[in-house]
Amino acid sequence: MSKVVVFSHPLIDHKMAKIRDKATDTKQFRETVSEIGMLVTYEITRDFETIPKIVETPITTTTAHVLKKPVVIVPILRAGLGMVEGIHNIIPSARIGHVGVYRDEETLEPHEYFAKFPADIADSAVLIVDPMLATGGSASAAITMVKRRGATDIRFVGLVGCPEGVKRLQNEHPDVDIYLAAMDERLNEKGYIVPGLGDCGDRLFGTK
Ligand code: PRP
Numbered sequence: 001m002s003k004v005v006v007f008s009h010p011l012i013d014h015k016m017a018k019i020r021d022k023a024t025d026t027k028q029f030r031e032t033v034s035e036i037g038m039l040v041t042y043e044i045t046r047d048f049e050t051i052p053k054i055v056e057t058p059i060t061t062t063t064a065h066v067l068k069k070p071v072v073i074v075p076i077l078r079a080g081l082g083m084v085e086g087i088h089n090i091i092p093s094a095r096i097g098h099v100g101v102y103r104d105e106e107t108l109e110p111h112e113y114f115a116k117f118p119a120d121i122a123d124s125a126v127l128i129v130d131p132m133l134a135t136g137g138s139a140s141a142a143i144t145m146v147k148r149r150g151a152t153d154i155r156f157v158g159l160v161g162c163p164e165g166v167k168r169l170q171n172e173h174p175d176v177d178i179y180l181a182a183m184d185e186r187l188n189e190k191g192y193i194v195p196g197l198g199d200c201g202d203r204l205f206g207t208k
């Protein structure tokens with residue numbers, strides 16, 4: 001069974017309050033989602049393996065440590081894009097794949113429409129990024145898509161989750177650990193997370 005980590009940090013809580021607030025405008029919303037993306041990455045990467053590397057400092061030669069595997073960030077379009085800049089800021093060597101999945105507004109089932117990945121994704125640590133884990137259908141479909149390309153080291157990174165989404169992801173991908181900034185109560189009858197933050201893609205991009 002996969003691990004579920006819900007971050008507990010005053011700065012993350014403070015910024016989550018901002019993006020939950022319906023009075024927060026598009027610019028502030030986008031900036032804050034990106035900032036939270038950066039903060040959670042510090043914790044998600046805590047168990048990444050490193051390997052020794054000989055480095056010449058201005059003073060002497062020493063053994064330093066660098067990440068063992070390349071990192072690939074895979075945002076789920078559209079809302080996942082909002083977290084990419086923050087994550088990329090602290091892992092600038094990471095490559096970025098993209099997965100297009102939207103959920104049908106009636107059935108809530110995911111539909112794939114785009115996929116583009118770096119060639120060596122199979123040998124990389126893969127971060128599947130989407131702020132919202134609602135039914136879990138989109139995240140599960142995205143994970144299946146990267147597994148088809150051979151990826152085995154996969155983590156899901158979200159901002160707001162709920163028990164329904166976590167349960168589905170754990171059932172369908174028990175090997176993928178789940179990292180969230182908040183675990184909310186439930187889904188409403190339209191498949192929105194309660195209390196949640198509304199439609200994340202629309203709030204990021206000013207649509208609707
Ligand atoms: C939203 C969100 C997730 C998905 C979560 O995307 O960004 O990808 O819903 O819901 P699920 O867990 O029930 O699958 P949406 O389909 O609205 O597309 P968008 O990001 O393009 O707005």
Ligand code: URA
Pocket residue numbers: 079132134191192193194196197198199200201
């Ligand atoms: N997608 C969103 O953007 N928000 C939700 O609450 C659920 C799915």
